[in-house]
Amino acid sequence: MVDARSLQQTQSIIQTLPGGLQEHLFRVRDVAQEFAARFRIDRARVELAALGHDLYRAMSPAEMLALARTWGLKPHPVEERVPVLLHGPLAAERLRRECGVSDPEVLQAVCWHSTGCGGMKSVALAVFLADKLDPQKVAERDHLRPVAELARESLDRAAAAYLTWEIGWLVGRGDLVHPASVDARNDLMMGLG
Numbered sequence: 001m002v003d004a005r006s007l008q009q010t011q012s013i014i015q016t017l018p019g020g021l022q023e024h025l026f027r028v029r030d031v032a033q034e035f036a037a038r039f040r041i042d043r044a045r046v047e048l049a050a051l052g053h054d055l056y057r058a059m060s061p062a063e064m065l066a067l068a069r070t071w072g073l074k075p076h077p078v079e080e081r082v083p084v085l086l087h088g089p090l091a092a093e094r095l096r097r098e099c100g101v102s103d104p105e106v107l108q109a110v111c112w113h114s115t116g117c118g119g120m121k122s123v124a125l126a127v128f129l130a131d132k133l134d135p136q137k138v139a140e141r142d143h144l145r146p147v148a149e150l151a152r153e154s155l156d157r158a159a160a161a162y163l164t165w166e167i168g169w170l171v172g173r174g175d176l177v178h179p180a181s182v183d184a185r186n187d188l189m190m191g192l193g
């Protein structure tokens with residue numbers, strides 16, 4: 001259940017963020033709302049999670065790691081090496097602490113929006129894909145167009161396709177892969193049979 005006050009408090013925090021980040025959040029909210037309408041997902045949860053997903057995207061990696069430790073989030077070793085991966089968990093924690101958000105689907109969507117995770121519910125899938133399919137990103141990155149096409153029919157197929165690309169890209173570069181992304185892809189692939 002989403003409380004109207006949670007949305008108001010989240011919107012107040014958004015007003016303190018850099019302009020470009022605010023615009024990204026509004027575009028993601030709009031794409032996520034389209035998914036919510038098309039796939040009959042709870043609009044209020046999707047709106048709150050989409051608006052709240054990047055509250056810490058502008059924070060420096062060192063500050064992200066320090067805040068995660070202060071809040072007792074126990075960063076995964078991969079997150080310690082790649083602290084930007086903590087901006088989702090930190091945003092979920094701030095929504096919980098400051099905005100009174102307790103809805104597990106909203107918190108899951110915000111926490112895991114960058115990596116994905118096993119057992120993603122529909123709100124999380126909508127926000128994960130809306131973040132990747134921000135129209136500004138789709139216009140600049142060719143690999144996102146087939147994902148956007150798939151998302152017209154199936155969020156599961158689109159998310160699996162995105163993760164296949166993302167994991168392959170990270171491995172090809174010699175980068176670390178967060179295990180939650182592998183869990184997310186395995187889960188989606190097994191669900192798709």
Ligand SMILES: [Fe+2]
Nearest residue numbers: 053054057114
């Ligand atoms: Fe993000």
Ligand SMILES: [Fe+2]
Nearest residue numbers: 024053054131
């Ligand atoms: Fe984002």
